[in-house]
Amino acid sequence: MKFEPKLSFDFLQVEVIDKGICGRCGGCVSFCTADRIGALEIGKDGFPGYSNKEACLECGLCYLICPQTINLNDDVKAKFQWNAPIGHVKDVFSLRATDKKIHEAATDGGVVTALLIDMLNRGLIDGAVVSKRTGLFNRESVVATTPQELLEAAGSFFAEAPHLEEVGSGYSSCVPLVKTIREYSKKRLSKLAVVGTPCQINAVRKMQVLNILPSDIIEFTVGLFCMQCFSMERLIDSHFMEAHNIDLKNVKKMNVKEDFYLHMDTGEVVHIPLEEVESIARPACLACLDFSNDFADISVGGLGSPEGYTTVLVRTITGKKRIADTMYSGAVEHLSGSNIQKLTSEKERILSLVGKFAEKKVRRGTANLEMLK
Ligand SMILES: Cc1cc2nc3c(=O)[nH]c(=O)nc-3n(C[C@H](O)[C@H](O)[C@H](O)COP(=O)(O)OP(=O)(O)OC[C@H]3O[C@@H](n4cnc5c(N)ncnc54)[C@H](O)[C@@H]3O)c2cc1C
Ligand code: SF4
Ligand code: SF4
Ligand code: SF4
Structure with a gap:
């Protein structure tokens, strides 16, 4: 035997x-x-x-x-009608929040924050697991239960979050979101939304496939596009900023779309090609295959939309209902001047661009995984 x-x-x-x-x-x-x-x-x-x-x-x-093992991948793919290269997509939008406060605090169009606030106000969720900013390079995973807390968590965080007090001399993952969900489930809140990178949403979906508590309290998932996140150790040690003539103290905001963008205090915007950011990416990210967060209810990113707008891929029926409600309420709005004719070709353009980035990530990840065999 x-x-x-x-x-x-x-x-x-x-x-x-x-x-x-x-x-x-x-x-x-x-x-x-x-x-x-x-x-x-x-x-x-x-x-x-x-x-x-x-x-x-x-x-x-x-x-x-574990998002890095493959045993449950087929089950998750089947559940979400996955197809290459970016999974199942019901609809595509370029949207932005109409509330100026949200828009100013957000990375792109503030759609994530506006949607979560709308869901909270309608009583559809009791809170959302988000990543709260505690400094340009510091972030912690929290459950936001009020519109104000959601607003305070707006914006993106691309580096690993240093929680030195928690993990000694090392750094924890992007944000230890799974740990937060578990801790919060003890408080018996019944409906949570979760915002996460593809690896984080993947772990949540695997738990849901296995019916492991407390993944049952996750009502809605917002998946961020993600090419890579980088480690603070590498950012500091590799002299990456020096090589690009950037003083970290003067960086006001970071964003990733076609390139890596650094918004400086002076108003200047520095573009760094994504390939160059790979030198400071976490090794785990270089072996990751999901760019467009294929298993979330809605996936979001700046890629494909003009500055100040968020690209939204609607993937599930729940995702479709929530986005429709929020659009109808006026909390988010379309790219101005768009008409149906233009929208159809716009949607195709966005899907094709996201598809190209997804294929690029699969090629990179597959090559790196091959080398590890
Ligand atoms: C690590 C990372 C890599 C990304 N890479 C790309 C990319 O390559 N291309 C692209 O087009 N877009 C990328 N994005 C997504 C993009 O930066 C925006 O988050 C997205 O467009 C939503 O914008 P918004 O203005 O609608 O969101 P906002 O209204 O600003 O809300 C963003 C939400 O995300 C949460 N959040 C922020 N950082 C994290 C984190 N590290 N982990 C979990 N949740 C977090 C915030 O708490 C907030 O709730 C990335 C985001 C992250 C965090
Ligand atoms: S008890 Fe199960 S989940 Fe815990 S370490 Fe052992 S195998 Fe892993
Ligand atoms: S920490 Fe996450 S990625 Fe690492 S082994 Fe555990 S589940 Fe896998
Ligand atoms: S590249 Fe992959 S492993 Fe790295 S943060 Fe993004 S989804 Fe997670």
Whole structure:
């Protein structure tokens, strides 16, 4: 009889962590059924590891929900009618928030913040897991339960979030969102929206496929487009900013669209080609295959839209209803002057552009994964 080893964290260690493709999302630790008896913990370097190997039940859940493993990929793809290169798309829009306060605080059109506030006001959600800014390079994962808290969390964060007080000398993942969901579920809020990068939404969808609590409280997912995020260690050590003649102190805002954009205090906008940003990207990101957040209810990014607007890909029926409600309420508006004729060709143009970036990311990720074999 063939010996079938039981899945456990040991496999994650070998296949993901040792290979350098762990995104430090914390999903495995947070949802470890043995967590309560202490099998896993996040180490000082931000990577997961055993805290008590004896307590491990070899249930394999940590392995299955990891965004870097493939076992559940087909189930998730089937559930969301996935097709190449960017998954199932019901509709495409270029939108912006009509509230000026939101627009000013946001990265692109402020659609994410306007939509979440609208959903909160209608009682469709009790809160949203977002990433709150605590400085240009500091961000923490929080559950926002008021419009003001959502407004305070507007804008994007492209570097890993240094939570030194939590993880010693290391840095945690982009934002430890999965951990926040779990902690919040204890408070028994029943309906949450989640904003996340593709790896984060992927972990959530895998948990939902497996019906692991508390993924049942996630009512709505907003997926950010994502080519890569970078690590603070590399940003500082690699002299990346010096090479581009940029003083970090003078950076007011960052954005990623076709290129990496740095908005300086002086009003100047510095463009850096995305290929150059790869030198400071996290290794896990260079082995990642999802650009357009293929399994979210709606996916959003700046790519494809003019400055100040958000590109919105509607993927599910729930996504379609929520965007329609928010448009109807007047909280978001279309690109001015658009007509049906123009919109059709605009939609095709946006889809084709997002498709090109998605294919580029798959090529890069596949090549890097091949090298790790
Ligand atoms: C790491 C990262 C990489 C990205 N890469 C691209 C790209 O390559 N191309 C592209 O077109 N767009 C990219 N985006 C998306 C883009 O920056 C905007 O977030 C998106 O267009 C929505 O804009 P908005 O003005 O509608 O959102 P806003 O109204 O500003 O709301 C943004 C929401 O995202 C949350 N958030 C911010 N940072 C994070 C984070 N690190 N993790 C989880 N949630 C977060 C905020 O709390 C807020 O709720 C990226 C975003 C991130 C965070
Ligand atoms: S108990 Fe299950 S989830 Fe926890 S470490 Fe062991 S295999 Fe992973
Ligand atoms: S990517 Fe996330 S789930 Fe996978 S091993 Fe790393 S921390 Fe755990
Ligand atoms: S590229 Fe984006 S989605 Fe992929 S691992 Fe990095 S942060 Fe996550």
